[in-house]
Amino acid sequence: MTxxxxxxxxxxxxxxxxWDADPDGGSDWESGYADQEVxxxxxxxxxxxxxxxxxxxxxxxxxxxxxxxxxxxxxxxxVAGLRTELEDITEVEYRQLRLERVVLVGVWTEGTVTDAExxxxxxxxxxxxxxxxxxxxxxxxxxxxxxxxxIGRGKVDGLREIVQATGADTVILDGDLAPSQLRNLEDKLxxxxxxxTGLILDIFAQHAKSKEGQAQVExxxxxxxxxxxxxxxxxxxxxxxxxxxxxxxxxxxxxxxxTKIETDRRRINTKIxxxxxxxxxxxxxxxxxxxxxxxxxxxxxxxxxxTNAGKSSLLNRLTDAGVLVxxxxxxxxxxxxxxxxxxxGRIYTxxxxxxxVRHLPHQLVEAFRSTLEEVAESDLILHVVxxxxxxxxxxxxxxxxVFAEIHADKVPELVVINKADAxxxxxxxxxxxxxxxxxxxxxxxxxxxxxxxxxxxxxxxRPTVEFSVLLPYERGDLINRLHQEGEISSLEHTGDGSxxxxxxxxxxxxxxxxxxxx
Numbered sequence: 426m427t428x429x430x431x432x433x434x435x436x437x438x439x440x441x442x443x444w445d446a447d448p449d450g451g452s453d454w455e456s457g458y459a460d461q462e463v464x465x466x467x468x469x470x471x472x473x474x475x476x477x478x479x480x481x482x483x484x485x486x487x488x489x490x491x492x493x494x495x496x497x498x499x500x501x502x503x504v505a506g507l508r509t510e511l512e513d514i515t516e517v518e519y520r521q522l523r524l525e526r527v528v529l530v531g532v533w534t535e536g537t538v539t540d541a542e543x544x545x546x547x548x549x550x551x552x553x554x555x556x557x558x559x560x561x562x563x564x565x566x567x568x569x570x571x572x573x574x575x576i577g578r579g580k581v582d583g584l585r586e587i588v589q590a591t592g593a594d595t596v597i598l599d600g601d602l603a604p605s606q607l608r609n610l611e612d613k614l615x616x617x618x619x620x621x622t623g624l625i626l627d628i629f630a631q632h633a634k635s636k637e638g639q640a641q642v643e644x645x646x647x648x649x650x651x652x653x654x655x656x657x658x659x660x661x662x663x664x665x666x667x668x669x670x671x672x673x674x675x676x677x678x679x680x681x682x683x684t685k686i687e688t689d690r691r692r693i694n695t696k697i698x699x700x701x702x703x704x705x706x707x708x709x710x711x712x713x714x715x716x717x718x719x720x721x722x723x724x725x726x727x728x729x730x731x732t733n734a735g736k737s738s739l740l741n742r743l744t745d746a747g748v749l750v751x752x753x754x755x756x757x758x759x760x761x762x763x764x765x766x767x768x769x770g771r772i773y774t775x776x777x778x779x780x781x782v783r784h785l786p787h788q789l790v791e792a793f794r795s796t797l798e799e800v801a802e803s804d805l806i807l808h809v810v811x812x813x814x815x816x817x818x819x820x821x822x823x824x825x826x827v828f829a830e831i832h833a834d835k836v837p838e839l840v841v842i843n844k845a846d847a848x849x850x851x852x853x854x855x856x857x858x859x860x861x862x863x864x865x866x867x868x869x870x871x872x873x874x875x876x877x878x879x880x881x882x883x884x885x886x887r888p889t890v891e892f893s894v895l896l897p898y899e900r901g902d903l904i905n906r907l908h909q910e911g912e913i914s915s916l917e918h919t920g921d922g923s924x925x926x927x928x929x930x931x932x933x934x935x936x937x938x939x940x941x942x943x
Contacts, residue, residue, distance in 0.1 A: 732780030
């Protein structure tokens with residue numbers, strides 16, 4: 426029988442003295458870390474940073490904000506393929522971070538087999554974005570989900586065998602499940618079960634950066650959690666004792682008889698009310714900025730579309746915004762607005778918005794309503810769709826469903842079919858035939874960007890009042906405003922001043938009336 430290693434304090438001190446005496450070890454000692462390397466100067470470092478992201482300590486100051494955010498995000502990722510479960514307790518010093526190991530489960534109630542497979546492929550991408558390792562995926566055909574377990578008693582038994590065989594610790598279900606369904610599945614599978622809504626909320630919580638974005642995500646999570654409070658055994662169903670003291674819930678409790686779950690639900694309601702007040706204040710700031718743009722007659726353009734369709738890439742290409750770009754779902758959540766100009770000098774704003782997805786959780790739509798109102802209040806929507814996706818028509822329909830929910834379906838829309846460099850030409854031709862008012866671009870290569878700019882500028886709202894004026898040379902301020910807010914069709918410099926004709930908004934046209942010519 427092999428003796429267990431000596432972890433006593435004396436043994437540790439002896440090992441330290443031996444190391445001090447011979448830094449090179451003088452033995453065959455090897456590190457327990459598989460990825461440990463020895464530098465040229467003899468130092469050894471454990472690299473826990475993802476291989477596809479640079480060290481944030483070595484970030485170049487010349488990098489854009491988006492590139493720095495992407496590097497920081499990669500640096501904080503968990504390491505794939507490493508586990509915390511220990512087969513031997515003597516390996517305790519070699520424990521590493523790990524990804525959750527998940528099995529995906531779907532119920533196919535309508536549509537074709539291709540639709541079901543596309544939905545499961547999207548669920549796998551969502552799981553990987555959240556930091557999980559997908560082990561297996563199954564789906565079944567049913568007229569409607571089982572009200573008790575979502576997939577039926579027989580399928581639960583088969584799923585339990587798959588979970589045990591793969592060693593999965595989480596099951597992700599492609600649907601919005603009731604709390605009782607999740608509880609029944611966890612009781613039978615003996616592992617954690619989450620639905621599509623919980624998965625998307627987890628991704629949003631990881632990627633939100635701004636104060637408003639974090640508050641919106643926390644509000645959505647609390648609304649989701651409030652209906653799903655539960656405890657193991659009688660943990661959340663126990664009642665307070667006979668006195669309102671430490672055993673009776675403490676100060677602020679409702680006294681004897683109140684259960685733990687009631688206390689937690691009340692605290693969640695209090696937190697929800699606080700977050701709504703904070704978001705209301707932030708919404709006021711956003712509305713003030715919107716009113717200022719409206720007062721100055723500055724048109725606004727919103728870039729919207731399915732997640733990972735290339736909205737941020739398109740914003741960078743059109744405005745040099747430098748925002749984060751990553752090939753993953755919901756890479757950016759916080760809206761970014763940039764001020765830019767048309768080729769004839771008119772000023773307008775362009776905003777990137779949060780991406781949409783099929784079955785976008787209602788809690789997120791409600792929590793992000795103040796942000797999504799930017800889309801409804803804009804003058805033009807650039808609806809970006811991924812031309813290389815297996816189901817671009819489904820993406821268009823899903824996004825337009827959200828547009829209708831936030832009352833943005835009446836806003837003029839220009840469809841931008843992105844990723845032309847990776848798309849099938851036949852698919853692009855089919856989309857162009859389906860969407861006549863569209864352009865085909867590649868935000869990565871720059872293909873079609875000039876056509877997109879031309880179409881965008883043609884769709885921007887135009888001033889409504891025609892004018893013809895002779896402006897004195899000392900009124901150069903009006904010439905400047907005409908370049909920024911109006912349209913100049915002709916400009917001639919004469920001995921008496923500048924003879925200008927074109928179109929302007931009502932406010933500016935009123936100021937020009939004093940200089941009108943016949």
